[in-house]
Amino acid sequence: MALLRAGIEIDAYCTRCRMDLTHRIIAVVNNKPVKVECRTCYGTHNYRAPKSSPVPAEKTTGGTSAPRPKASPRRSAAPEEQISVAPPPGARIHGYRMTERFSKDQWVAHKVFGTGVVTQVLGDDKIEVHFDGVSKVLVHNRPEE
Numbered sequence: 271m272a273l274l275r276a277g278i279e280i281d282a283y284c285t286r287c288r289m290d291l292t293h294r295i296i297a298v299v300n301n302k303p304v305k306v307e308c309r310t311c312y313g314t315h316n317y318r319a320p321k322s323s324p325v326p327a328e329k330t331t332g333g334t335s336a337p338r339p340k341a342s343p344r345r346s347a348a349p350e351e352q353i354s355v356a357p358p359p360g361a362r363i364h365g366y367r368m369t370e371r372f373s374k375d376q377w378v379a380h381k382v383f384g385t386g387v388v389t390q391v392l393g394d395d396k397i398e399v400h401f402d403g404v405s406k407v408l409v410h411n412r413p414e415e
């Protein structure tokens with residue numbers, strides 16, 4: 271299996287164009303694309319496998335209830351996660367400051383970790399950000415001291 275990384279182009283289903291199109295990978299976790307940018311409408315969305323070519327692992331064709339050798343879904347942000355992100359051209363990248371408030375899918379530039387994308391807002395004061403190679407929980411929306 272080819273190694274996927276952010277920045278390369280793959281076929282994916284575009285949720286906006288409603289068809290299989292070339293997408294640029296924006297974020298990869300554990301060699302699976304999670305976020306892509308459509309090269310046609312330039313919309314950014316979660317990765318969907320192309321409709322035309324069935325992708326293994328996403329859907330199992332057999333309906334048998336065989337035991338699945340899957341990791342438990344309870345596992346949260348394992349340190350071995352392999353993450354790769356690349357901002358789309360023209361993306362607005364905000365300098366990270368803990369006093370600023372960030373929202374999902376925003377790009378941030380961090381002094382230590384580099385450029386990353388907000389993958390989750392964890393309550394009022396924390397965000398999860400995927401940087402190239404690492405996922406971090408950062409504080410945000412902190413009152414100025």
Ligand SMILES: [Zn+2]
Pocket residue numbers: 284285286287288291308309310311312313
């Ligand atoms: Zn599209």
